[in-house]
Amino acid sequence: MQVSVETTSPIERRITIQVPAADIDEAVSARLKDTAKNVRLNGFRQGRVPMDVVRQRYGASVRNEVVGEVMRERYVRAITDEGLNPAGFPKIEPKINEAGKDFEFVAVMEVYPQVELSSIEGTEVERPVVSVTDADVDEMIETLRKQNAEWKEDDKAAEDGDQVTIDFQGFLGDEPFEGGSAEGHALVIGSNSFIPGFEEQLIGAKAGEEKTLTVTFPEDYQAEHLAGKEATFKVKVHKVSTQALPEVDQNFFERFGIEDGDEAKFRAEIKKNMTREASQAVDNRVKQQVLDALKKANEITVPSALVQQETDGMKRQAAQQFGLGEDFDVSQLPNELFEEQARGRVQVGLLLAEVIKSHELDADDAAIKAKVEELAEQYQDPSEVVDYYMGNDELKTQVKSAILEEKAVDKLLEQATVKDVEMTYQQALAAAQQQAEQGEGEESEA
Template sequence: MQVSVETTSNIERRMTIGVPAQEIDAAVQKRLQETARTVRLNGFRPGKVPLSVVKRRFGASVRQEIVGEVMRDNYMKALEEQEIVPAGWPKFEPKSLEEGKDLEFVAIFEVLPEIELGDLSKIAVEKPVSEIADKDVDTMIDNLRRQQATMKSVKRKSKNKDIVTIDFKGSIDGEEFEGGAAEGQRLTLGSGQMIPGFEKAIVGGKAGEELEIEVTFPEDYHNEELAGKPAKFDIKIHEVQEPQLPELDEEFFKKFGIEADSEESFRAEVQKNMERELKQAVSNKVKNDVVDGLLEVTELEVPESLIDQEIDRLRQEAVQRFGGQVDFQQLPKEIFQDQAARRVKTGLLFQEVIKKNDLKADDAKVEEKIQEIASTYEQPEEVIAHFSSPEQKGQIESVVLEDAVVDLVLEQAKVKEKKMKYEEAVKAGQPQR
């Protein structure tokens, strides 16, 4: 086997491999002999088909199979010989396939980039600082009650948090626009589901009333054709419903997996959950800023093969979320391109920080993380047992290592604390897509 490697870019390689003709011919001959022992052809007894007949019938397809296997096997041997680690599967380009002559082919593949981390002191991180006030707990409990509310139709004027059933039709300069009309739409007033001004204009309306309102689409509206434009909406209110909130009793508490015998103990559990959520949100926000900073200060060329693999993973995750009703390959790759690229870049950068600083997953922190996760479940001992297997524990070790990378970057980055309300902090920590 003859091998030569050409560097065509920072991450692309062209490996030319030559395989002697006798190696191909011997493998083809062996496969044809195996085929002759098992193939069934009219006019011949099983196992008695002449080799010449088998070669005439199956020679071309067998050779094609063998060439494919030889290219794959010799490519793997060449990688080991050249001490090259590819980033993904190659594209094979045969240069010489003529029978009786040496096989020559090119394997085009990508390798992981060599990364030179940028100046970590140039990274800016904004860390939310927030406390959970009594009114935040009140709001959370009110939201929980509304999730379990029953609805009662009312004749009075509508107010915020009522649910109205409406028809609406929108127009710009007298022309209706796509997506600007609906019938039987249920809308919670004050939810911010519609564009600014829409819900506010309905507040005070009663069942049976018809309204004509004027609103303006936000400048950053997702549909650029509508962004910033004034519009008129004709609205008919069919029904106004008032939520009937459940009592704060043990039956209600159990619906949220909380064993509490009083409103006070229920509030304490709710606040504890909110504190966990806030802690995670702050951690997410800081990590997002660290990732953004690493991407800004470090030049990084990413193998397309890794991005394609990540896109496939994201497509499969999307299919699972929607109940597996479609083949993941039917989902357009472009939808996931940016998210996949960010994930791959983040993984490569974190790996480089880990390698450069010889970071290890601290056993105590791994145990602490397992205990933290287990504490959110009704049967924590079962969760702890679940993470006792090497595979599951390895997942926690990866999380702890990521935390170690973030901590290391924070030691050198410019960290600025910013006071936020609870809801603002939680929103700031929502994961980036």
């Protein structure tokens, strides 16, 4: 077997492989002899069909089978011998495929890029310093009250914060548009879940009233045929409901696992959860800044096969998030919605892998268990969660990957200049969210 490798781009290789004619012809002859043993043709007993008849009848299909097997086997042997690290499947095409001539085929493949890491030294990373105050706890308790509120029907006119149950149908001119209608929809006025201007026009409405609302869709509205268009909605109000907040009492505390109804324990548990959430927000904000700096300092060519794999994974996540069902064909979702973000994720993954490799980072079972125990604190039975994770190799691998990523970020952080910034609990959460959205936006513009 003769192999030649041509570098056609930093991550693409064109491999030409020649296989001696004798290897192919001998394999075809052997396969035809095996075939002849089981052939049934009129006028011949089984196993007695002449080879020239077998070759005439089955020669082409048998050769195609042999050639396919040879290409797969010799491709694997070639990339192993040449020390190539493929990123995805190759495109394989036969070039010379004639009996009596050396067989030749070409495999075009992508390989993982060679990464020589550049330092992020000089990068300034802003690290929030957060303390959860009693006022923050009070605000969280009010949020929990609203989340556990009941809606009670009232005969009054709707106000901001009330819930209205409505039927509606939207029109462009005189024509109704698809997706612009619903019946029995519960809408909280002020939730900003509808088009700007829609909810405000329902203030003052009473049960039984019918209203016509005029709104203008935003210029960047996701449905292009509606973006920037003026529309009217015919709305019927069935009922108006006001929010009845639960009392902050023993029954309320018991809803959140404080069985003895002790208020001090309840507030302590709330503060503990908020502190953990704030810590995660700080870590995420710092991590995002470090990863952004890493990407800017290390522009690499990303294999399209890896981008497609990540894109497909994001499609499946989106389908699951929007409840499209297990049978939904994710190929219906356009690649363009996910591709650039997927490219950014792959780039970060390749760079972090190099950081982990260059610093010889690792995580043993003890470290994995410690991380799982930390994650399990928020569950009702932490020991059960720990046992479940530690008994599942796939989950352990996921946790190990997360630990290694954290270690890699810590190593990179040593190269940066860290600036501590005092923030409130709410500011820290908002900053982390904004940083994440900004990172995704930059990937989309890349």
